[in-house]
Amino acid sequence: MRFLRLIGTLLLLLAWVPAPATEPEFVTALTGKFPPFSHYDEKGELAGFDVDVSREIARRLQRESRIVATEWDGILAGLLAGKYDAIIGSMAITPEREKQVRFSRPYYQSGAQLFVHRDNPDKIYSIADCSGKRIGVVLGETYQRYLEKNCPEVEVVTFKSTVEIFEMLEQHRLAGFVTDRLVGSWQIKQADRPFVPVGPLLYTERIGIPVRRDEAALCKEINAALTAMEKDGTRKKLFDRYFGIAGTTSAGSGEMTLTTKTAKLLKGFGVTLLIAFLSVAIGFVLAVPAGVLLTARQGAWQIPAALARLFIDFIRGTPVLIQLLFVWLGLGLRPFPAAILTLGVCTMAYMAEAVRAGLISVDSGQNLAARALGLSAVDRFRFIIWPQAFRIALPSLMNSAVALVKDTALVSVISIPELIREAQSIISVTFEPGKYYLIAALMFFAVTFPLMKLAGRIEKRIGRKGFCND
The missing domain is CATH 3.40.190.10 (Periplasmic binding protein-like II)
Incomplete structure (x- = not known):
């Protein structure tokens, strides 16, 4: 319980504690995988025509530029949810989009x-x-x-x-x-x-900058900045830098160095492991009481057990991606807390079933014998029931942990730079998907394979100590 409260406190702090006071930010979104408009350069930093336009507009608005790299298919949803101020990612102005957002004047065609x-x-x-x-x-x-x-x-x-x-x-x-x-x-x-x-x-196509429909003042400021950039020739200089007369350019197309590629992959791998560790910890801590509750069949625990069953079935029966977007967009959490909470609860649902299966596999005579010896309910669970149930549930618990590590690839959709997203950012520049997807797969395997072997060793050790009913 102490560990659970600690995890909950950390999540609340990550989600709602305000950031230190700084200059007003102009937060914009793009994909980072759309060269030459947005991509990662040889130093692993965002570069491209849209990146330069975003920073120039922020400068003219006298605000600090912060650029969020996210997936294109969820970029409008993020804007409508207030995750950023505008999208400067080469979005075409269409009647359908104009029903949802307010567009600036076109900044190129x-x-x-x-x-x-x-x-x-x-x-x-x-x-x-x-x-x-x-x-x-x-x-x-x-x-x-x-x-x-x-x-x-x-x-x-x-x-x-x-x-x-x-x-x-x-x-x-x-x-x-x-x-x-x-x-x-x-x-x-x-x-x-x-x-x-x-x-x-x-x-x-006319390419514009969308903001939320209630941000008329911001749209007016962006239009003024674009007009000024047009008049003083800044927009043309940026466009010519990336496209020139022939329509192509070498600007910003330097080869990404091996050091940069390695650093990006390791950074993404570290984020993946951190999210996986915290999510597994939350999932397991919640799965034990949830699994116990699912075994309740009598008395006052019947209604809570039925509600727990409904919730767990709902989590297991809906896609993790939809759950992730709901927590991020619907609940308004920041990306990291949203990812950890979603994956933790999802893991809990599957681990709870494994715990339940382990508990009901223990012979009921074990519990009766422990009661006859005068052991309390807590001691019966700690020393008699749980050691045997845990041994039975362990393979399924480890399978859930392995699946969770792989599911971290989904969090890239809410702007988290985990391993797969970092690999994709490299691929968008090198155009070598086979090579870098293979590297990412091997990095995942380097974690999941030892986990599977560890499960086997733990199971054997528990068996040698006599905690199982073979």
């Missing part, structure tokens, strides 16, 4: 372009030639809706990033892909891939 493999085995020269063909797009971008609405004969396949699309097209598992003309040209050049644009632009 581009358009949707179809790209195919240079060999062009499907003989595609425009979008009209893509009937029945698989065309890739990034999930959540406007290209997906455009193709589904205007080209229903095209089979639209969604991916998390263009890196995955490049691999699929290289293997001829896609006929082509649609993305921004500027971005596609830059990424193809950087990745040295044999892809070429075909046909005219599908449509043009």
Whole structure:
């Protein structure tokens, strides 16, 4: 109980204790995986056109710039929940989005372009030639809706990033892909891939900066900053730095050093282990009383047991990702407390079932014999029931811990730089997904494999001490 109270206190402090007073911040969001607009440079720091625009606007607003890297498919939800002030991540202005947010004036224009493999085995020269063909797009971008609405004969396949699309097209598992003309040209050049644009632009896009609809004053200040940047030539200088006349650039495209890659992977791995450790600790501490409660069948404990059963079934029956987004967006917690609380409660639900299974596996005669010897209920549980139940539940408990370590990969969606997200940030620059996903997998295995072996050794040791009923 002391440990449980300590964990709870730490979570409350992380979630609600205000940060030290500093200058007013201008908090913006982007993905960090959309070069040359946002990516990580050779030093492992955010760079790109959108990053520079964000910092320049913050300077003109006389506020300190803080940039949050998050997943694109949840970026609007984070803005609406107040996690940041604006999104400066090359978001196109659309009527659907304007119903939810307030857009600034456009800060640049581009358009949707179809790209195919240079060999062009499907003989595609425009979008009209893509009937029945698989065309890739990034999930959540406007290209997906455009193709589904205007080209229903095209089979639209969604991916998390263009890196995955490049691999699929290289293997001829896609006929082509649609993305921004500027971005596609830059990424193809950087990745040295044999892809070429075909046909005219599908449509043009005005790119703006969304804020919440009730932030009219902030939108006005951003518009004033953009207007000033246009008049004094700052916006053009930034644009030319990254795109130039030909539409591509080498600005900010330096090779990420081995030291930087290693540091990013180790940092992400440390975050993963910290979240996993705290979540397992919370899950196990809560699982023991929850498992005991689930075994209650009589008396006043029936109603609490039924409520516990309903709650645990709900947690086990809903996706962890949805739970994570609900805690982060719905409850308003900061990313780290939200991740630890969500994964801890989720782990508790599965561990509670393992504890329950262990408890009901202990012969009821054990409890009766202990009562006959005059042992109290607490002593019966501590010395007779729990040692035997724990030995039975141990394999399932360790499986839950291993699963929890792997589930930490989900927390990247709420802006936490864990191992997978750091690997993806490297991949967005190097375009080598196979290499860095393999490294991430081996780092996970370096933790989970010893855990599985440790479970076997503990089980044998408990058996040798005679605490089990073999």
